[in-house]
Amino acid sequence: MLRSAVLTFALTILLCTCVRAQTVISGRVVDQGGGQPIEFATVLLVEAASGSGIGGTTxxxxxxxxxxxxxGGVYLDISFIGFETRRMxxxxxxxxxLELGVIELTARGQTLDEITVRAEKSTTxxxxxxxxxxxGKDLSSTGASALQVLNNVPSVNVTIEGQVQLRGSGGVQILINGKPSAIASEQGNLLGTITADMIESIEVITNPSAKYDAEGTSGIINIVLKKEDAKGLNGAISVNTGTPDNHSVGxxxxxxxxxFNLFSQLGVGYRELPNExxxxxxxxxxxxxxxxxGTEYRNELYYNAVLGTDYHINARNVITLSGNFSYEVxxxxxxxxxxxxxxxGEAMSTWRREEVTEATNPKYQFELAYKRDFEDHEDHDLLVSALGTLFSKDQSSEFTNTTLSGEDRDARQRTRTNFGEQENTFKIDxxxxxxxxxxxxxxxQYVTNDVNNDFSVSNFDGLDFLVDPDLTNVFNWDQRVLAFYGTGAYEYEQWGLKVGLRAERTKLETLLETTNEANSQTYTNLFPSAHTSYKISEGVSVQAGYSRRIFRPRLWDLNPFFNPRNNFNLRVGNxxxxxxxxxSYELTSVFLLGETSLNxxxxxxxxxxxxERVTRFEENVSITTPLNIGTNRSTGIELNAKVIPAEFMTITGDLNYNFFARQGELEGTSFDFSADQYSGKVTTKFDLPLDFDLEVTGQYRSAFQxxxxxxxxxxxxxxxxxxRLFDGRGAVSFSVRDLFASRIQESVIDRADVYQYNRQLRGRFITLGFSYGFGKGETMQYGGQQRRM
Incomplete structure (x- = not known):
């Protein structure tokens, strides 16, 4: 009894000693510069005596x-990346x-007495x-997007529509942390949701080393993201309309x-692409x-969905998983x-040929990647990735010839296409x-391509459609490319050298099932590369590089069956x-002179x-086929510059001149000749009053042979x-592609036996769009799916 009383008394004393009233501390954290709320700021509760954190929230x-x-005896430390820590x-x-009210955080480089940004300047x-x-902080503290950061990189230009160009050319491969990503895919532009404070650096590669695919692009841009967490929600919504019909919502x-870093995109649209x-x-x-x-149309109703995530297991391990589904009608x-x-010159016959084509194109794409950063060095990395794409097309066409005068040309023809392609890429770096x-x-790296194209042509005999066996077949194309590479680099102060070797083994098989025509090729190639650079001063550097590249025939270079839209001008594969x-040999000098960059x-x-695409003529019908013909030696000079002559103006210019010598022979005919070609492009951007931006681009390409x-x-x-609207969060944009409808493609073949003239014009495209970015998202346009076939 006494023991129980003592225990009860002790517990009572303990509870009275330990329990004190709780206090709820609250407040609101904003940016001192503009009063904008700061999401995911860290609020740390610190014991004053020990300086140890005892709790916290965001x-x-x-x-x-x-x-x-x-x-009791505590204080608060309130912090966020890019801002000075505030102690309460x-x-x-x-x-x-305890209501603390509004708590203002000051951006680093600012003082309360003098609001001036002492920003670390972005450097190259x-x-x-x-x-x-x-x-640097001059960009990362402004809330700019990845697109705006890219626009500050020498040799890189981003159009108002969000197209990224390198040295004046499109077709740039954009990587995120060294790997392909749905964020950077041209099929759905998510780059506007990446903000400048997420980006560590931008890497520009114009002559890729042996590390990269031996099949080249016009260049590689790698966006390296920081490893900090908690960036919040960024996004953008876009609505576009235009003529010819071009309407989309994204x-x-x-x-x-x-x-987690979660990214997604939803989009739907409709567009027309006429071709005169x-x-x-x-x-x-x-x-x-x-x-x-005549005028040929390709109209599409398309849907697009992207969903993906980067999962940070810990500070040194991250897994990326993403999927992309699109559907076109x-x-x-x-x-x-x-x-x-x-x-x-007298007319023997006149007629018209009408086409009605319907097709559905589903496409699936997935990405799975794992990246490991080792503790001993920030550049010690392991990357394992898998990228897969499945694309199919079910298409049916009917062509009707109607005689208008002269000889009878009435005819009906049907074609059917059942196409499927699967491509997988597996990599370890x-x-x-x-x-x-x-x-x-x-x-x-191991890349597999599997294609099956079931193509059929049927002609109407007056009663029924009969299959034309000469134009009907099932084409199978299977390609496997296995690659290994190794590079070594040595860097010493202003000078460095990097050499590498890539070995690729390609196995290609094609089969025309109906006629049992098979072709099998297996070849192994070595692709060496060497690069060196010398930094003369802070603003002047010289780079030299060599690489060996390959162009493998694509599906449509090999497939002998095409849609006979114009049955007097046919394309067939080989x-x-x-x-x-x-x-490829390249020597480049780079100059940075204040706000001017010159290459x-x-x-x-x-x-x-x-x-080369060679055309032969049979009974007034031209048939164009790709063939291997000889060699080509091309020597050229390239100049590109980015100049900021005034705060409101940026000029980007590109000039390329090359002289080439062709040597080759086909069926006893010599194709030896020499010629030259040059091209130039100038883009001028104006930052006008009332938050208007104006962009004008002029481009010229000379004639060539x-x-x-x-x-x-x-x-x-x-x-x-x-x-720009709503303090830059929204924008209304208006663009005109080919302002004067002068982008005409003309070619002439003039031989002793035949003369052929060909002219094509896409015409003027006008687009009006509205976009709104939230969080720190950039206002941007959603362009939908890139055309495949």
């Missing part, structure tokens, strides 16, 4: 926080609640095979938490000529008018700094086509087994205007 989307404490001391915890440094643009989202075409096939022996003229109402004349000056890289190889380079490329044809020059212009 702010919500409105900047609010709330936490409970039973302790002398807290009165005598009541049940030159490394062996690339240029690295380090993102929503892009990016949410970063302590463990005119051809003339003149038989100089018989005197007969076939004229055709095609309609191709086309009409061509034909006229056949005799040697005197390992980077290991051996010392402060030496780095080695090694890895492997299942026996061989790859072409190029040795001057010379290059030489030697290509063997050049793939191919093995058979003379291709005419082109001169055209694009225009874009944007009005």
């Amino acid at each position: 702010t919500d989307a409105s900047g609010y926080f709330s936490l409970d404490t039973e302790s 001391e002398g807290l009165d915890l005598s009541g049940k609640t 440094e030159f490394k062996l095979d690339k240029r690295v643009f380090n993102v 929503l892009s989202l990016n949410r970063r938490t302590d463990k 075409e005119r051809t003339e096939n003149r038989n100089l022996l018989s005197g007969q000529t076939v004229f055709s003229e 095609e309609d191709q109402p086309s009409l061509n008018n034909f006229r056949l004349t005799d040697a005197s 390992y980077v290991r700094p051996v010392s402060e000056r030496v780095t080695v890289e090694t890895g492997t 299942p026996n086509l061989q790859p072409e190889y190029t040795d 001057l380079g010379v290059y030489h490329r030697y290509t063997t087994d050049v793939v 191919t093995v058979q044809a003379e291709v005419s020059d082109q001169l055209f212009a694009d225009l874009g205007v944007r009005k």
Whole structure:
């Protein structure tokens, strides 16, 4: 009994000693510069005596926080990336609640007495095979998007519509942390949801080393993200309309938490792509000529959905998983008018050919990647990734010939296409700094392509449609490419050297099932590369590089069956086509002069087994086929510059001139000749009053010669205007592609026996759009799916 009483008394004393009233501390954290709420700011409760954290929380989307404490003698440390930490001391915890009101955080580089940004300037440094643009606080503290950061990188230009160009050319491969990503895919632009404060640096590679695919692009841009957490929710919504019909709605989202980076996009749209075409096939022996003229359309209703995440297991391990589904419904109402004349120019027959085509195109894409950062060095990495794409097309077409005068040309024809393609890429990349000056890289890649194209043509005999066995077949194309590579780099102060070797084994098999025509090719190639750079001063560097490249025939280079839209001008593939190889040499000097960046380079490329499209004529019908013909030596000079002559103006210019010598022979005919070609492009951007942006682009490409044809020059212009709204979060944009409808593609083949003239014009495209970015998302346009076939 006594023991029980003592225990009860002791527990009572203990409870009275330990329990004190709780105090709820709350407040709202905002940006001192503009009063904007700061989401995911850290609020840390610290014991004053020991300086140890004893609790904490983060702010919500409105900047609010709330936490409970039973302790006395505490203070709060409130912090967020890019801002000075704010300490709240002398807290009165005598009541049940403590409302701190609005708490302002000051951006780093600012003082309360003098609101001036002492920003770390973004800088460009030159490394062996690339240029690295380090993102400073002048950009990272502004809330700019990845697109705006890219626009500050020398040699890189981003149009008002969000297209990324390198040295004036599109077709740039954009990587995120060294790997392909749905965020950077042209099929759905999510780059606007990445903000500048997420970006560590931008790497620009114009002459890729042996680490990268031997099949090249116009360049590689790698966006390296920081490893900090808790960036909040960013996104953008876009609505566009235009003529010819081009309407779309897109929503892009990016949410970063302590463990996850979630990204998604939803989009739907409809567009028309007309193509005015005119051809003339003149038989100089018989005197007969076939004229055709008409407009071909490709209309699409498309849907697109992207969903993915980066899961940060811990500070050094991250897994990426993403998926992309798109679905297109095609309609191709086309009409061509034909006229056949005799040697005197009199019409022998006139008729029209109408096309009705319907198709559905589903596409699936997935990405799975794992990246490991080792503790001993920030550049010691392991990356394992898998990327898969499945695409299919079910298409049916009907062509109707209607005689208008002269000889009877009435006919009906149907085609059917059941197409399927699966492509998978598996990669392992390992980077290991051996010392402060030496780095080695090694890895492997395996790419599989499996294609099945079931194509059928049927002709109407008056009662029924009968299959044409000469134009009907099942084409199978299977390609396997296994690659291994290794590179070694040495960097010493201003100078460095990087060498590498890539080995690729390609196995290609094609089969025409109906006629049992098979072709099998297996070849192994070595692709060496060497790069060096020398930094003369902070603003002047010289880079030199060599790489060996390959162009493997694509599906449509090999597939002998095509849609006979214009049955007097046919395209057919060549299942026996061989790859072409190029040795590429480049010497580039880079100058940074204040706000001006200048790149001057010379290059030489030697290509063997050049793939050329050769046209032959049979009974007034032209048939164009790709063939391997000889060699090509091209030497050129390239100049590109980015100049900021005034705060409101940026000028980007590109100039390229090359002289080439072709040597080749086909069926006893020599194709030896020499010629030159040049092109130029100037883009001027104006930052106008009332938050208007104006962008004008002029481009010229000279005429040039191919093995058979003379291709005419082109001169055209694009225009874009944007009005920023809601303090830059929203924008209305207006753009005109090919302002004067002058981007005409013309070619002439003039031989002793035949003359062919071909002219194509896409025409003027006008687009009006509205976009709104939330969080720190950039206002941007959703362009939908990129056309595949």
